[in-house]
Amino acid sequence: MVVYLVGAGPGDPELITLKAINVLKKADMVIYDRLANDEILKYAKDAEFIYVGKKAGSHYKRQDEINQILIEEGRKKDVVVRLKGGDPFVFGRGGEEMLALLEEGIDVEFVPGLTSAIGAPTSVGLPVTHRGIATSFTIVTGHEDPTKAKKQVKWNFNADTIIILMGVGRLEENMRELMKYKDPKTPVCVIENGTMPDQRIITGTLENITEKDIRPPALVIVGHVVDIFKKAKL
Amino acid sequence: MVVYLVGAGPGDPELITLKAINVLKKADMVIYDRLANDEILKYAKDAEFIYVGKKAGSHYKRQDEINQILIEEGRKKDVVVRLKGGDPFVFGRGGEEMLALLEEGIDVEFVPGLTSAIGAPTSVGLPVTHRGIATSFTIVTGHEDPTKAKKQVKWNFNADTIIILMGVGRLEENMRELMKYKDPKTPVCVIENGTMPDQRIITGTLENITEKDIRPPALVIVGHVVDIFKKAKL
Numbered sequence: 001m002v003v004y005l006v007g008a009g010p011g012d013p014e015l016i017t018l019k020a021i022n023v024l025k026k027a028d029m030v031i032y033d034r035l036a037n038d039e040i041l042k043y044a045k046d047a048e049f050i051y052v053g054k055k056a057g058s059h060y061k062r063q064d065e066i067n068q069i070l071i072e073e074g075r076k077k078d079v080v081v082r083l084k085g086g087d088p089f090v091f092g093r094g095g096e097e098m099l100a101l102l103e104e105g106i107d108v109e110f111v112p113g114l115t116s117a118i119g120a121p122t123s124v125g126l127p128v129t130h131r132g133i134a135t136s137f138t139i140v141t142g143h144e145d146p147t148k149a150k151k152q153v154k155w156n157f158n159a160d161t162i163i164i165l166m167g168v169g170r171l172e173e174n175m176r177e178l179m180k181y182k183d184p185k186t187p188v189c190v191i192e193n194g195t196m197p198d199q200r201i202i203t204g205t206l207e208n209i210t211e212k213d214i215r216p217p218a219l220v221i222v223g224h225v226v227d228i229f230k231k232a233k234l
Numbered sequence: 235m236v237v238y239l240v241g242a243g244p245g246d247p248e249l250i251t252l253k254a255i256n257v258l259k260k261a262d263m264v265i266y267d268r269l270a271n272d273e274i275l276k277y278a279k280d281a282e283f284i285y286v287g288k289k290a291g292s293h294y295k296r297q298d299e300i301n302q303i304l305i306e307e308g309r310k311k312d313v314v315v316r317l318k319g320g321d322p323f324v325f326g327r328g329g330e331e332m333l334a335l336l337e338e339g340i341d342v343e344f345v346p347g348l349t350s351a352i353g354a355p356t357s358v359g360l361p362v363t364h365r366g367i368a369t370s371f372t373i374v375t376g377h378e379d380p381t382k383a384k385k386q387v388k389w390n391f392n393a394d395t396i397i398i399l400m401g402v403g404r405l406e407e408n409m410r411e412l413m414k415y416k417d418p419k420t421p422v423c424v425i426e427n428g429t430m431p432d433q434r435i436i437t438g439t440l441e442n443i444t445e446k447d448i449r450p451p452a453l454v455i456v457g458h459v460v461d462i463f464k465k466a467k468l
Contacts, residue, residue, distance in 0.1 A: 007356070009251070010346075012253070013252075014251065014252045014253035014256065015251050015252070015253055015346065016251065016252055017243070017248065017249050017250065017251055017252075017348065018247075018248045018249070018250055018251075018252065018255070019246070019248035019249055021252070022248065087352055087353075087356055088356065089352075089355070089356045089360075089361035089362055089363060089364075090352060090362060090363055091363050091369075092363075093365060094356075094361055095361035095363075095364040095365070095459075095462050096364070096365060098359060098361070098466055099462070099465065099466060102466055108359065108466075110356050110357050110358070110359055111356075111357075112244075112249065112348055112352060112353040112356035112357055113348075114251065114346055114347075114348050115352060118321055118323075118324060118346060118349060118352075119321075119346040121323070122241070122321055122322060122323045122328075122344050122345075122346035123344050123345075123346055124344070125332060125342065125344055126323075127323035127328055127329030127332070128323055128324060129323060129324055129325050129326075129329075129375075130323075130329040130330070131327060131329070131330060135325075135374065135375050135378055136372055136373065136374035136375070136391065137372065137373055138370055138371065138372040138373075138391065138393045139370065139371055139372075139373075140369065140370035140371075140393070141363075141369050141370070144369055154392050156392050157370070157372065157391060157392050157393055158388050158390050158391050158392065159372045159374070159391055159393070225329075228329050228333070231333065232332055232333060232336055232342075
């Protein structure tokens, strides 16, 4: 009896790891979020499935409800896979699920996945680090939990590259925050549907990217590494 | 005639992507760095190999020499794979190789890989983000190019979690820098040989981690997410 927290990768079904495939193959039960691509569920030939992601027009299942499902299935089944887009611990709330399961004495194993924050820019030839330009990068959620009173994302990150996941909903607000600390002409690249066939790339600057037509899901890359990407496309 | 810049992942040969395997299978030539694990080279059944990584006791091949090899092989062979540990653009100098190849009119494609900066902590149940504790993380090299006059890593990152790759050589200096901005009691976790059978985990704080026996290669994770990991181990 074990629950695997497994990362599904950024969307392209070829960007799953061999380990995730091998764990899915032996799964009795797969509990999954909305994924960029459901194709990878095919590896779980012998499994039942529970979908706990967003339904069209309705709300997410509450985290405590998901935890309860994981605990119940973890007690009943030999191999449960909890499958999440990207990496289970990069804004995936995997930590909370891990703690809930361990408190109930259920074993948990971990299979990291490729986060779209790195996988999407690398796939298009946008290096998140580059000699002489970027020796550090920060990955941040653009959509901080609004119910969280105590902690607010501060945008004065001193990393050379800033990558914002779930970057569309509050794009204007977040670009305005970043312009307090960075030149408004700092280049920005938005990748919509990264690594998927309907991927779109939009470039601009901190001050003008909000004028462009941008639709979720998208990630936002801020910094002079975007110039390297543009140079490569010439 | 194409050169693929491919990420090999953090070390565990199961943590390679399906896409990297598929590209290796059709490679005529593989040009590779020192990898945590050479086992994945087996997928390149029909390829010749050139090793351009560090040799015992000697120096790395210079980057311009590597670029030259890539250009020469890229002109001669149908499918060249340039294989790097982790992700090709996370401190891998992949951006320089991309630009050198494109300048010579050689096509370049990209296959992202799992960086050990995320793959190693996730594999051991250390969430780099956690609700209420970390909504951002910064990945930085601990070993900035010392010949680089213009730019210095500033350590006043305001991200909640800081992950230092190649963190051992200048550990003392880097912890001292971080203590200018963070509480000396901030928890630290070091993962040696992440995702490999000889993996070791050492925990401490900014002020005492340097007293422990730590050997490269290792990555250093700084922040209160380390408390979540310790809680999970109880």
